[in-house]
Amino acid sequence: xxxxxALIAGHGDFAEGLLxxxxxxxxxxxxxxxxxxxxxxxxxxxRVMRERVEAGNLSVIFTDLPAGxxxxxxxxxxxxxxxxxxxxxxxLATLLDFIFAxxxxxxxxxxxxxxxxGRGSILVTEGPASGGGxxxx
Amino acid sequence: xxxxxFRIDDRLIHGQVVVGWGQPLDLRFIVLVDDEVASSDWExxxxxxxxxxxxxxxxxxxxxxxxxxxGYRADPRPGLLxxxxxxxxxxxxxxxxxxxxxxxxxxxxxxxxxxxxxxYVFLSAEEEAALRRLAQRGVAVSAQDVxxxxxxxxxxxxxxxxxx
Numbered sequence: 001x002x003x004x005x006a007l008i009a010g011h012g013d014f015a016e017g018l019l020x021x022x023x024x025x026x027x028x029x030x031x032x033x034x035x036x037x038x039x040x041x042x043x044x045x046x047r048v049m050r051e052r053v054e055a056g057n058l059s060v061i062f063t064d065l066p067a068g069x070x071x072x073x074x075x076x077x078x079x080x081x082x083x084x085x086x087x088x089x090x091x092l093a094t095l096l097d098f099i100f101a102x103x104x105x106x107x108x109x110x111x112x113x114x115x116x117x118g119r120g121s122i123l124v125t126e127g128p129a130s131g132g133g134x135x136x137x
Numbered sequence: 138x139x140x141x142x143f144r145i146d147d148r149l150i151h152g153q154v155v156v157g158w159g160q161p162l163d164l165r166f167i168v169l170v171d172d173e174v175a176s177s178d179w180e181x182x183x184x185x186x187x188x189x190x191x192x193x194x195x196x197x198x199x200x201x202x203x204x205x206x207x208g209y210r211a212d213p214r215p216g217l218l219x220x221x222x223x224x225x226x227x228x229x230x231x232x233x234x235x236x237x238x239x240x241x242x243x244x245x246x247x248x249x250x251x252x253x254x255x256x257y258v259f260l261s262a263e264e265e266a267a268l269r270r271l272a273q274r275g276v277a278v279s280a281q282d283v284x285x286x287x288x289x290x291x292x293x294x295x296x297x298x299x300x301x
Binding site for chain 2: 011039040041042043044045064065066067068069071072075076079
């Protein structure tokens with residue numbers, strides 16, 4: 001099976017920052033490409049995203065905000081490339097899980113697995129005085 | 138509060154609008170004025186997907202927005218009207234008389250023929266002239282990408298060299 005590769009896209013240094021953390025933790029720099037929307041019009045975000053997806057043979061796009069221009073651009077790319085999968089609201093746990101899940105699973109399965117992992121990694125911890133424990137958010 | 142923010146932003150609905158302005162202003166509705174989007178169910182669904190469930194989006198052409206603007210302004214909920222370019226906002230101002238007293242330039246990005254004025258504003262000579270005409274009509278034109286930034290009046294914007 002060809003290993004799935006993916007794009008991380010978002011505001012500011014979101015993508016580069018997450019990639020830096022991914023590489024530091026996993027040592028893997030062969031899975032993700034990145035894109036920032038900084039200084040780009042909506043049309044340019046879409047154009048650059050499409051170029052990166054095509055050039056890198058990328059099958060999954062991870063974005064930051066559902067309302068963000070990168071997510072909008074990803075939806076437009078998906079309209080002409082329905083095989084591309086979009087994951088919105090990505091976090092570090094999501095991306096780390098994707099690396100390892102995509103070694104064994106299809107891109108869609110790896111993306112779903114990574115989303116479950118990322119969602120489960122968001123927790124609130126309250127101090128003992130508040131009477132609360134550790135809860136999923 | 139009602140509808141009192143009129144913004145030109147070529148990304149239309151995106152993070153800066155929904156979160157950056159939406160949360161501090163507690164925006165409850167957006168009027169997106171764009172002839173192409175107003176005629177496309179797919180485009181409308183795309184933008185609708187980007188807003189939280191407690192925020193409504195109304196899609197209008199320039200003509201329909203001009204007709205309904207007084208109604209939107211009478212809506213007590215905090216609202217924002219968006220166009221994707223200067224020409225659309227200018228056409229709306231033209232069609233509605235003095236209904237629009239101030240325009241916020243929120244994001245016009247690089248394109249061939251445009252000169253960078255601010256970090257997030259690039260303008261062609263025609264676009265600069267259109268903004269000046271708006272100002273001459275009495276519309277207060279300023280640039281401000283996010284609420285925490287200082288609004289820059291048009292004269293300052295047009296003197297900019299892209300470093301702010």
